[in-house]
Amino acid sequence: MIYNAANNKADLASQIQARQNGLAPSQLNRQKTPIWGVGLAEGQEPTSLTHPLTWRLFHSDAVLKLADYLALKGFEGFKIALSKTPKEVGEMIKNANVRGRGGAGFNAGLKWTFMTPPDGGMCYLICNADEMEPGTFKDRLLMERLPFQLIEGMLITAYAIGASAGYIFIRGEYILAAERLQAAIDELIANNLLGDNILGTDFNFDLHVHTGAGRYICGEETALINCLEGRRANPRTKPPFPQVSGAWGRPTVVNNVETLNNMSAIMLNGVQWYLDLAKIKGKSETPGTKIMGCSGRVKDAGLWEVPFGYTARELIELAGGMQDGLKLKAWLPGGASTDFLTASDEHLDLVMDFDPIMKAGSRLGTCLMMVVDETQDMVSLSKNLQQFFQRESCGWCTPCRDGLPWGVKILDAIDNGQGQADDIDKLSELTRDLWIGKTFCAHAPGAMEPLMSALKYFRHEFEQKIESAQASASDNQGGV
Amino acid sequence: MKIVTDKTPKVDVKSILSAEEIAGIDEYIHHYPQARAAVLDALKLVQKRNGWVNDAQVAAIANMLDIAVADVEGVATFFNRIYRQPVGRHVILLCDSIACYLTGYEALANAFKQSLGIDYGQTTPDGRFTLLPICCLGNCDKGPSVLIDEDTYGPVRPEEVAMLLEYYQ
Numbered sequence: 001m002i003y004n005a006a007n008n009k010a011d012l013a014s015q016i017q018a019r020q021n022g023l024a025p026s027q028l029n030r031q032k033t034p035i036w037g038v039g040l041a042e043g044q045e046p047t048s049l050t051h052p053l054t055w056r057l058f059h060s061d062a063v064l065k066l067a068d069y070l071a072l073k074g075f076e077g078f079k080i081a082l083s084k085t086p087k088e089v090g091e092m093i094k095n096a097n098v099r100g101r102g103g104a105g106f107n108a109g110l111k112w113t114f115m116t117p118p119d120g121g122m123c124y125l126i127c128n129a130d131e132m133e134p135g136t137f138k139d140r141l142l143m144e145r146l147p148f149q150l151i152e153g154m155l156i157t158a159y160a161i162g163a164s165a166g167y168i169f170i171r172g173e174y175i176l177a178a179e180r181l182q183a184a185i186d187e188l189i190a191n192n193l194l195g196d197n198i199l200g201t202d203f204n205f206d207l208h209v210h211t212g213a214g215r216y217i218c219g220e221e222t223a224l225i226n227c228l229e230g231r232r233a234n235p236r237t238k239p240p241f242p243q244v245s246g247a248w249g250r251p252t253v254v255n256n257v258e259t260l261n262n263m264s265a266i267m268l269n270g271v272q273w274y275l276d277l278a279k280i281k282g283k284s285e286t287p288g289t290k291i292m293g294c295s296g297r298v299k300d301a302g303l304w305e306v307p308f309g310y311t312a313r314e315l316i317e318l319a320g321g322m323q324d325g326l327k328l329k330a331w332l333p334g335g336a337s338t339d340f341l342t343a344s345d346e347h348l349d350l351v352m353d354f355d356p357i358m359k360a361g362s363r364l365g366t367c368l369m370m371v372v373d374e375t376q377d378m379v380s381l382s383k384n385l386q387q388f389f390q391r392e393s394c395g396w397c398t399p400c401r402d403g404l405p406w407g408v409k410i411l412d413a414i415d416n417g418q419g420q421a422d423d424i425d426k427l428s429e430l431t432r433d434l435w436i437g438k439t440f441c442a443h444a445p446g447a448m449e450p451l452m453s454a455l456k457y458f459r460h461e462f463e464q465k466i467e468s469a470q471a472s473a474s475d476n477q478g479g480v
Numbered sequence: 481m482k483i484v485t486d487k488t489p490k491v492d493v494k495s496i497l498s499a500e501e502i503a504g505i506d507e508y509i510h511h512y513p514q515a516r517a518a519v520l521d522a523l524k525l526v527q528k529r530n531g532w533v534n535d536a537q538v539a540a541i542a543n544m545l546d547i548a549v550a551d552v553e554g555v556a557t558f559f560n561r562i563y564r565q566p567v568g569r570h571v572i573l574l575c576d577s578i579a580c581y582l583t584g585y586e587a588l589a590n591a592f593k594q595s596l597g598i599d600y601g602q603t604t605p606d607g608r609f610t611l612l613p614i615c616c617l618g619n620c621d622k623g624p625s626v627l628i629d630e631d632t633y634g635p636v637r638p639e640e641v642a643m644l645l646e647y648y649q
Contacts, residue, residue, distance in 0.1 A: 009622050012640045015633050016647060025619050025632040122513070134577035134616040172524070172561050173573075173617055175630045208511045213520055214560035216615055230516035230545070232558045248513050293621065296582045301621035336578050336616075368620070370579055384581045388615055394558075 003030055007323070008300050024144035024176045026137070027061055031302035033318055034058075035141070035291070038306050039280065048073060049273065052265030052289060053142070053149075053258070054305045062145040064180060066187045069148040075193065077264030081156045082201055089160040089267070096266050096274040097287050102128055102219070102256030103334065103365045105354040112161050114243040116251040124252040125163040126228065127154055127260055129170040129177075130218040133335035134388060135370040138291040138303055139257035143170070143177035146261070147184040151207065153260035155198070156267060158205045161253050165206045169224050172213045182209050216392035220441055221254040223394065234396040235441035262288060281309025284353045292352060294319035296371035297326055303368070312341070313348040315369055326373040330457065333357050334365025336385055337446030339453035340372070362453065378458040379465055382451055383411040389447030397440035403430060404447060419466035427455060427462075488542045488549060496540040501526055505544055515545045519555050523562050531571070532563040560614065568603045568610040570648040572596075573627040575634075576613040579620035583635065588624045589613075591638035595645060609648070 001014045010018065010028045018028055031037075036046040036054045046055040056063050056072045063069050081089045094109025115123065127150065131139040143150060154166055170178050185207055188194040196204045215233050217223045222236035225247050246252025266274050275287045286308040292315055293303040299320030312331065322328055328343040333352065339362035341347040350356050357364045372381065390404040407430050410423050431452045434444040455462065493502065504525045508518035522541045527533050533556060542549045556562045563571075574592060576585055596604050596611060603610045617632055619625040625634030628648055636644060 007635065009635050012633065012636060012644060016644070019631045019633075025622070025634070029621055131618050132616055135579045135620050136616070137618040137620045140618045171618075173614070173627055173632070210511070210521070211524070212559070213524060213562050214614065215558065227520070228512075228517060229514065230512075230519040230547075230555065231551075232554050295579045295620040295623065301623075303621070332578070370582065370620070372582060376582065381578070381581070384576070385578055388577055391613075392615060 001028070001030070008032060008320075022176075024062070024180070026141040026144045029302055031304075032300050032320060033302070033304060035303050035305055038304050038318065048265050048268055051305050052269070053261050053291060054146075056149070057145060062180075063148060064183070066148065066184070066191060066193075073268065074148055075152055075264075077267035078152050078155050078159075078193075079199070080267045081159055081263075082199065082203065086160045086162060089156065092266060092271050093157075093160065093263065096262075096271045098259060098262050098266070098274075099286055099288075099354060100256060101258035101262075101290065101366070103133065103363070105364065108255055108259050111243065111255075112157070112253055114241060115161050115253065116244050118162050122165060122248075122250050123161060123163045124247045124250060125154060125158045125161060125166040126221075126224065126247065126252060126254045127166070127168040127257060128219060128221065128224060128254050129168050129174070129257045130212055130224060131174070131257070132171055132216045132219055133337065133366055134385075135295055135332065135335050136366045136368050137295075138293060138366065138368060140174060140177060141291075141303060142257055142261055143174065143181060147177075147181045148188075149261055149264065150181070150257055151184055151188060151194070153263035154207065155193070155205060156263040157253070157255060157260060159203055161251075163253070164204050165208075167208050167210045167228060167247075169210050169212065169218070169228060171218070172211045178209050178211050185209065215394070216388075217394040217441075217443060220443070223441070224254060225252065232394070234394050235443075237440075258291060277307045278309065280307040283311075283351045284308035285355070286353050290352075290367055293368035294371065295368065296331075297323045297373050298371055299323055308351070308353050310352050311349050312352060312369060315352060316348075316371060319371075322371065322373060326375065328371055329374045329376060330372040330378075332365075332370045332372075332450065333362050334367045334369065336388060337442075337449055338363045338365040339449045340457060341453070342457050363449070377415075378454050378461045379411060379415050382454045383408065383415050385450050386411055386447060389443065393443060399434055399439045400441075400444035403434045404444060406430065407434075407447075407451065414462060414465050414469075417465070417469045417472065419462075419469045421466065421470065423466060424455065424459065424462050427451065431455070488547065489539065491536070491539045491543055493540045493543050496536045497526065497544075498529070501529070502544070505541070509545070516547045516551070519545055519547070519552055520559065520562075523552070523556055523559075527562060531567045531569070532565060534564075538564075560612075566603070568608050570608060570629055571610045571612065573612050573614035573617075575615070575617040575619070575623070575625045575627070577616035579616065580623035580625055580634075583623035584637075585624045587638045588626070588636055588641070591641040592626075595641050609645070 036051040098108040099105040223233040227233035242252040295301045330340045395401045431448040505522045508521040542552045622634035
């Protein structure tokens with residue numbers, strides 16, 4: 001593999017070669033600091049105690065065979081879960097406070113407790129692997145390189161909630177990840193770890209891979225359920241929540257890939273260990289580790305598994321800092337639907353955790369930050385973001401379907417030197433009209449977050465473009 | 481006036497879909513408690529043959545799943561990667577989301593458009609390539625990224641486009 005010195009990424013010829021050798025895209029990233037390489041002393045190996053999500057990758061670039069996974073404590077957590085009652089397992093996860101890693105940060109174990117009590121009918125577990133939030137690439141790595149770890153997490157979860165069937169709803173573009181998960185499922189069925197009477201117990205669990213076909217809205221859990229049922233992926237009204245009436249009207253839990261990856265280590269190492277991980281940095285209350293990341297024009301973009309408590313500044317340092325000659329201007333904490341924060345010390349020293357980022361007026365989202373450098377124009381950047389949300393609106397409710405294109409139209413006019421004096425007011429009005437409670441789901445409010453914050457922190461850029469448009473318009477009319 | 485109560489006009493499925501396709505769709509139907517859930521799987525399976533799905537195939541899928549043609553059409557037109565009109569032998573999906581935008585998407589998009597002589601949504605006259613934008617490919621540490629058929633590449637520099645296209649005849 002040949003890497004470019006400038007950005008430490010494989011050159012195109014190597015990528016083509018790697019693809020022909022069957023390597024996954026996530027296996028082409030050579031980071032100076034490997035994903036498990038933070039917080040270890042010289043010569044220390046990562047273990048399930050230090051890096052519960054990624055320690056196995058220290059031993060193998062990708063664990064794709066059941067025998068290899070078993071040799072690395074595979075399914076030991078699941079066996080511990082089977083020795084307890086489902087209620088005990090659920091209690092453990094609730095007490096461990098695994099905050100949902102899909103972006104909402106809700107306690108996963110608590111989410112499970114809202115399941116309708118068993119009535120003898122089917123219950124479902126769905127893994128939300130529809131990773132499409134711009135800037136997010138953590139689930140791809142976990143599925144392409146550790147498929148068994150996800151399935152073990154699903155088995156533990158299914159046992160706790162009483163689900164007898166499950167689906168991994170994976171986005172259609174993750175072709176190799178879907179293939180590897182399917183191969184893992186086939187091998188597990190052959191080894192009595194999926195299907196009926198797993199490991200000789202009376203626990204049954206059928207698992208299927210369901211691939212999508214490229215719509216961002218499928219990441220919203222009720223839209224995902226609609227899609228799984230063979231309908232257009234429009235969101236549903238909540239309540240009833242999926243735990244009461246989900247897939248085919250039955251109680252259903254939808255959890256994110258990374259959330260489910262946490263389960264086996266909690267079974268293996270206990271709740272107290274998980275809670276104590278927050279003490280490593282001592283700046284956060286949130287237990288466990290998180291796959292954090294950084295992309296944009298940094299020297300060494302990538303992912304790192306770290307305990308909560310790292311600041312935004314530290315993440316940018318892990319990414320080797322900004323590329324030469326570039327200065328940081330703004331950053332998004334966790335995806336396109338989070339608010340911009342600035343290069344001020346106050347913002348850079350924020351701990352990357354749900355509550356501090358919320359207090360600063362943004363959202364942690366998926367915690368994979370994107371940095372914006374000084375060369376970027378915030379009007380064009382906002383237009384790009386809004387175009388994405390406009391295209392991905394499912395069209396189910398009018399404010400989103402018609403409001404988002406209107407925003408793009410205004411931004412396009414400003415960007416092309418045809419802005420009007422009241423355009424900024426119109427955009428501000430739009431951010432109120434498409435806010436939470438005015439639309440059917442969170443898609444449009446998510447689109448408004450970066451727009452609102454761009455107007456808040458970089459209003460002068462919008463004004464400047466409009467003013468120069470006005471000036472050139474009056475110049476052209478000078479002779480009239 | 482005769483009221484038609486049949487929601488799906490009957491078509492001869494066996495003359496439209498191949499035996500393998502029918503078997504494949506039947507297999508998918510068994511993954512779910514209701515047959516209609518297999519609609520997206522069925523569309524993707526049928527699309528493999530010609531790269532797109534025609535009206536007859538939509539009707540055949542509706543027959544197999546016992547749902548209205550409009551329901552199949554609704555799903556087919558909702559999703560970005562089900563094509564209801566002919567596409568090139570290779571479909572190029574260019575990520576235009578923010579992480580790639582920050583790392584040079586525009587220059588790459590221009591390079592693709594110039595090399596191919598087409599804009600988004602068009603197919604080259606020789607039927608070799610169709611160019612489309614796509615939202616975040618989840619390859620953000622290696623932007624700007626592109627997905628050609630089943631292969632994700634990134635970072636791709638504008639000057640490498642010609643070399644990359646050579647691999648897809």
